[in-house]
Amino acid sequence: MAYRFCENEQLDFEVRALLGAAWQKGSDPGEVLATAGALGDADGRGWFEGWTELARRVRSDGERAAAEGRRTSARDAWLRAAGYFGTGLVAADALSDEGRLLSVFREHRECFDRFAAAWEPAAERVAVPYGGTELPGYLFRPAAGASGGAGVPTVIVNNGSDGPVSTAWTMLGAPAVARGWNALLFDGPGQQSMLFEHRMPFRPDWENVITPVVDFLLGHDGIDADRLVLAGISQAGYWVPRRSPSSTGSRRGSRIRVWCPSWTAGGTTSRRSCVSCSTRVSGTRSTVS
Numbered sequence: 145m146a147y148r149f150c151e152n153e154q155l156d157f158e159v160r161a162l163l164g165a166a167w168q169k170g171s172d173p174g175e176v177l178a179t180a181g182a183l184g185d186a187d188g189r190g191w192f193e194g195w196t197e198l199a200r201r202v203r204s205d206g207e208r209a210a211a212e213g214r215r216t217s218a219r220d221a222w223l224r225a226a227g228y229f230g231t232g233l234v235a236a237d238a239l240s241d242e243g244r245l246l247s248v249f250r251e252h253r254e255c256f257d258r259f260a261a262a263w264e265p266a267a268e269r270v271a272v273p274y275g276g277t278e279l280p281g282y283l284f285r286p287a288a289g290a291s292g293g294a295g296v297p298t299v300i301v302n303n304g305s306d307g308p309v310s311t312a313w314t315m316l317g318a319p320a321v322a323r324g325w326n327a328l329l330f331d332g333p334g335q336q337s338m339l340f341e342h343r344m345p346f347r348p349d350w351e352n353v354i355t356p357v358v359d360f361l362l363g364h365d366g367i368d369a370d371r372l373v374l375a376g377i378s379q380a381g382y383w384v385p386r387r388s389p390s391s392t393g394s395r396r397g398s399r400i401r402v403w404c405p406s407w408t409a410g411g412t413t414s415r416r417s418c419v420s421c422s423t424r425v426s427g428t429r430s431t432v433s
Contacts, residue, residue, distance in 0.1 A: 149180045149181075150180070150183070150184060150185045150186075151185050152185070154234070155191060155234070155235075158231055158234050159176065159180045161311070162176050162227060162228075162231055163176050163177075164314075165227055165310075165311065165314040165315075167314070168313070168314040168318040168319070169220050169223060169224070169314075170223055170224065170227045170310055170311070170313070170314035170318075171224055171227055171228075172224060175198060175202065175224070175228075179194055179195065179198050179228075182194065187238065188235035188237065188238020188239070189235070189238050189239060191232065191234070191235045191238070192232045192233070192235040192236075192238060192239060192248075193232075194232070195228050195229070195231045195232030196228075196229060196232040196248055198228045199225045199226075199227075199228035199229040199232065199251070199252070199255070200225075200251075202221050202224050202225040202228060203221065203222065203225040203251075203255055205217075205221045206218045206219075206220075206221030206222045206225060206255075206258070209221060215262060218258075218262060219258075219259055219262035219263065222255045222256070222258045222259040222262065223255075223256070223259040223310060223313070223314075225255040226252050226253075226255035226256040226259060226308065226309075226310040227308065227310040227311065227314070229248060229249075229251055229252030229255060229308075230252050230307070230308025230309075230310055230311065231308075232248065233245065233248060233249060233252065233308070234306065245340065246340050246341065249336070249337075249340040249341070250341075252308060252310075253309070253336075253337060256308075256309055256310055256313075257269075259310075260282050260284075263284065264287055265285055265287060265288075267282040267283060267284045267285075268282070268283040268284075268285075269281075269282060270282065270283050270328070270330075270360070270364075272330060272356055272357050272360045273356060273360065274353070274356050275356075277342070277344075279330050279331055279332060279333075279338065279353075279356075279357070280330065280331055280337055281328055281329055281330030281331065282309070282328070282329045282330075283326065283327075283328050283364070284313075284317060284321050284326065284327045284328075284329070285321070285326050285366070286321050286322075286323075286324045286325065286326070295368045295371065296324055296325055296326060296368065296371070297325045297326070297368070297371040297372070297373060298325065298326040298327070298328065298361060298367055298368065298371065298372055298373070299316065299317075299320045299325055299326070299327050299328070299372075299373040299374075299375055300328045300330075300354075300357060300358070300361070300372065300373065300374045300375065301313075301315075301316045301317050301320075301327055301328065301329050301330075301375055301377070302330075302332070302354070302374065302375065302376045302377065302380040302383060302384050303329070303331075303332075303335060303336075303377055303378075303380060304376075304377045304378025304379040304380050304381075305334070305335075305346070305378065305379035306335075307377060307378060308336060309329050309331070309336060311377075312329045312377060313327075313329060315377055316375050316377065317329055326366075326367065328357070328361060330357060332350070332353045333345060333346055333347050333353060334346030334347070349386070350380075350383035350384065350386050351386050353383075354374065354383075354384065358372070358374075372401070373401045373402075374401070374402045375402075376402075384402055385402055
């Protein structure tokens with residue numbers, strides 16, 4: 145019989161996912177196990193309070209390390225704190241105070257911002273033009289000498305329905321950058337900052353989200369238009385294989401590889417499904433093979 149951290153399937157999954165983030169320093173197993181053990185089968189409010197308390201404690205560790213000039217320790221603490229804040233926000237439906245949710249979300253994002261700024265090289269904060277507004281994101285690049293130089297691949301990390309940006313980093317962004325790739329993380333409609341700060345809902349025709357993201361990248365310095373990968377996590381395993389993204393007529397053709405790890409549930413079991421396809425983007429028309 146599999147061990148469970150709590151009876152609530154969603155919250156049990158979140159603990160497991162957080163433990164999995166340890167491989168990219170997105171969590172500390174001791175911190176996670178101690179907090180999960182103390183919470184047990186706490187309700188949504190208790191879950192929110194427990195992880196938020198841990199996040200603030202770890203954030204303080206980061207601030208102390210930064211003040212003492214321990215840059216790496218500070219950076220790692222800010223990433224863990226961002227993840228713990230994000231885990232607490234999973235229980236958003238249990239709280240009626242939207243002002244408090246927004247405040248905690250901003251604490252989460254501030255921690256990730258500080259982590260991104262402390263990364264070497266520092267991540268570039270980007271704003272993707274989108275329907276009269278902007279989608280915020282982060283463009284991470286590999287350290288000098290970690291790749292073959294110009295023309296390295298770029299992965300667009302499309303997060304799922306409720307995962308924080310710190311999860312997108314530990315799941316796909318960090319492994320890609322470690323292998324000499326660029327990685328773009330962004331918030332789409334209904335995701336994270338676009339939901340908490342702008343009250344913008346999801347949209348089913350996600351191709352109309354990916355198109356401006358791809359266009360933005362194709363106009364960015366140092367991005368090889370022929371070496372783009374679009375990766376979808378969880379719910380994005382449905383979004384990204386929809387109609388292939390198309391670029392504006394002024395862009396030169398490019399080939400985008402689409403990879404979609406997602407989870408589907410059937411009864412009491414879960415299975416992983418992957419979809420992979422190549423997309424030729426050329427002018428205003430596109431085809432999938």
